Amino acid sequence: MNKVVFCFVFSFILITGYGQTTSINITFQPSISNELIELNTIYSLTDSSKIEITTCRFYVSNFSFFSKGKLVTQNKEAFLIDLENPESLSIDNLNGAFDQLIFNLGIDSSTNVAGILDGDLDPIKGMYWTWNSGYINFKLEGSITNNTGKKNPFEYHLGGYLPPFRTIQTISIDRENVNSATIQFDISQFISSIDFEKCSNVMIPGATAVQLSKSLATCFKF
Amino acid sequence: MKNRILFFAFCSCILVLISFKFKTEPTIIEFNVPKKWPKPVYSFQNNPLTEEGFQLGRKLFYDPILSRDSTISCASCHLQYTGFTHVDHNVSHGIEGRKGTRNSPVLINLAWNSTFHWDGGVNHLEVQGINPIQHPAEMDDKLENVLKKLNASSTYPGLFKQAFGTEKITTSTLMKALTLYTVSLVSADSKYDKVMRKEKGVQFSQQEKNGLKLFRNHCAVCHTEPLFTSPTFAGNGLKMDSLLKDVGRYGITHNPSDSMLFKIPTLRNVEFTFPYMHDGRFKKLKDVINYYSDGIDPSLSYLSKPLKPFHFSDTEKKDLLSFLLTLTDKAFLYNPRYSFPK
Numbered sequence: 001m002n003k004v005v006f007c008f009v010f011s012f013i014l015i016t017g018y019g020q021t022t023s024i025n026i027t028f029q030p031s032i033s034n035e036l037i038e039l040n041t042i043y044s045l046t047d048s049s050k051i052e053i054t055t056c057r058f059y060v061s062n063f064s065f066f067s068k069g070k071l072v073t074q075n076k077e078a079f080l081i082d083l084e085n086p087e088s089l090s091i092d093n094l095n096g097a098f099d100q101l102i103f104n105l106g107i108d109s110s111t112n113v114a115g116i117l118d119g120d121l122d123p124i125k126g127m128y129w130t131w132n133s134g135y136i137n138f139k140l141e142g143s144i145t146n147n148t149g150k151k152n153p154f155e156y157h158l159g160g161y162l163p164p165f166r167t168i169q170t171i172s173i174d175r176e177n178v179n180s181a182t183i184q185f186d187i188s189q190f191i192s193s194i195d196f197e198k199c200s201n202v203m204i205p206g207a208t209a210v211q212l213s214k215s216l217a218t219c220f221k222f
Numbered sequence: 223m224k225n226r227i228l229f230f231a232f233c234s235c236i237l238v239l240i241s242f243k244f245k246t247e248p249t250i251i252e253f254n255v256p257k258k259w260p261k262p263v264y265s266f267q268n269n270p271l272t273e274e275g276f277q278l279g280r281k282l283f284y285d286p287i288l289s290r291d292s293t294i295s296c297a298s299c300h301l302q303y304t305g306f307t308h309v310d311h312n313v314s315h316g317i318e319g320r321k322g323t324r325n326s327p328v329l330i331n332l333a334w335n336s337t338f339h340w341d342g343g344v345n346h347l348e349v350q351g352i353n354p355i356q357h358p359a360e361m362d363d364k365l366e367n368v369l370k371k372l373n374a375s376s377t378y379p380g381l382f383k384q385a386f387g388t389e390k391i392t393t394s395t396l397m398k399a400l401t402l403y404t405v406s407l408v409s410a411d412s413k414y415d416k417v418m419r420k421e422k423g424v425q426f427s428q429q430e431k432n433g434l435k436l437f438r439n440h441c442a443v444c445h446t447e448p449l450f451t452s453p454t455f456a457g458n459g460l461k462m463d464s465l466l467k468d469v470g471r472y473g474i475t476h477n478p479s480d481s482m483l484f485k486i487p488t489l490r491n492v493e494f495t496f497p498y499m500h501d502g503r504f505k506k507l508k509d510v511i512n513y514y515s516d517g518i519d520p521s522l523s524y525l526s527k528p529l530k531p532f533h534f535s536d537t538e539k540k541d542l543l544s545f546l547l548t549l550t551d552k553a554f555l556y557n558p559r560y561s562f563p564k
Contacts, residue, residue, distance in 0.1 A: 130349065
């Protein structure tokens with residue numbers, strides 16, 4: 001009998017207690033020139049042009065936590081980060097004490113071919129192309145007004161999982177071993193790399209989507 | 223202590239029994255793969271085939287509630303008697319008579335399809351149905367709105383509960399239900415199939431035999447038995463329609479070598495699936511055979527190998543046609559299980 005009780009207590013500790021000690025929250029902070037982005041607000045850029053963001057939405061997935069070079073835990077889920085829904089900026093209760101975090105910006109190819117999915121991956125979220133099946137990894141919409149006063153609206157819908165136009169990016173960040181993490185996502189560099197006159201709309205998978213996705217991947221920092 | 227454990231065990235048994243009584247599980251049915259056919263692409267892994275799911279999908283397929291103004295159902299462009307395509311229309315028309323740019327494809331043996339649409343842009347049967355629902359020239363509705371209508375209906379929540387265990391209708395359960403119906407549309411009972419199965423009293427005529435031989439020599443590279451299609455894209459040399467301007471597979475991959483390539487349609491029930499080709503430019507099967515015989519321009523860059531003008535004689539054309547007619551499967555076209563639910 002004692003053995004049974006022992007097993008129960010032991011598994012209880014394993015399931016709940018152990019998990020709690022390694023639970024961490026990750027928060028994303030999308031910003032421009034170190035200012036947190038609020039939708040429909042105008043921000044000044046270094047070249048004195050003005051930018052307004054109306055939509056900023058992206059998927060992060062496959063969180064892998066490493067400690068001293070060894071994989072500790074992995075969470076294959078995908079999360080939709082949406083500035084319109086501030087709660088989505090924090091991902092709570094991920095398991096993993098770590099000194100290195102690797103995750104994907106976007107949705108991997110196996111998920112892209114898995115058929116209909118629920119939750120954050122429900123096509124109703126507006127992050128799915130139906131005519132060319134696949135998730136939109138990243139959506140940024142808004143407008144930029146240059147110093148001569150000319151306003152350029154832009155829409156970047158970046159996605160595509162088939163080679164040679166795979167847009168998913170692997171982000172790797174080192175950090176100190178504490179129980180919460182805030183990831184800065186400052187898109188200034190991304191914005192400054194774009195020629196808005198030439199490229200104001202990207203709505204399909206292709207070389208431009210790949211190039212812009214790579215540029216985005218460099219914007220994540222602790 | 224021991225008594226307590228027994229008591230707990232007893233209580234759990236009762237609870238399990240009660241929950242079974244109130245939760246009727248949907249009836250699992252088997253998906254029959256015809257003998258010697260390849261393994262289906264669709265796995266049913268996350269969407270087991272059930273009678274309740276199939277019947278729900280069937281009801282949805284025939285219900286115009288899926289379109290913005292409740293005038294168009296899936297069956298409007300996919301009629302059973304013509305192999306689930308839109309007969310007599312080169313390109314299909316949807317809501318308010320709006321015209322699309324392509325000939326509606328047949329819905330036959332979809333379980334073996336790895337891609338959908340003439341350009342193969344859709345990668346899974348479960349996500350296919352979102353396209354016609356939202357396309358402005360088809361049903362022109364929004365998923366959100368369709369789900370709202372279905373959730374508010376007096377019949378659907380109950381039917382979804384029976385099929386998927388939950389009353390709340392979501393994109394996922396809606397698409398899974400539609401899939402269970404369309405994936406079940408299996409045509410494998412034509413004269414061709416009966417001859418191949420060596421059924422008693424069924425034989426090819428000499429003309430059909432000649433036709434089969436010609437078919438295997440010239441057509442089967444792309445239209446491979448037993449599905450009479452293959453999971454690739456091919457350029458059959460048709461020149462681009464100046465109004466429709468359809469570039470085919472290139473529109474999906476942006477690979478120049480995919481320009482003007484289209485999905486290879488199955489030829490099962492081809493007798494009734496007119497008009498033919500991605501833009502429905504040929505009204506009669508005879509026209510198609512004439513095209514492959516003498517209409518192809520061999521100098522075209524996007525002509526798939528080994529296509530060339532085959533220069534069939536009049537007799538050969540008749541032989542080929544008579545073989546193609548053996549692919550007609552009346553048991554499929556008139557199967558009451560697939561028809562409008564009464």
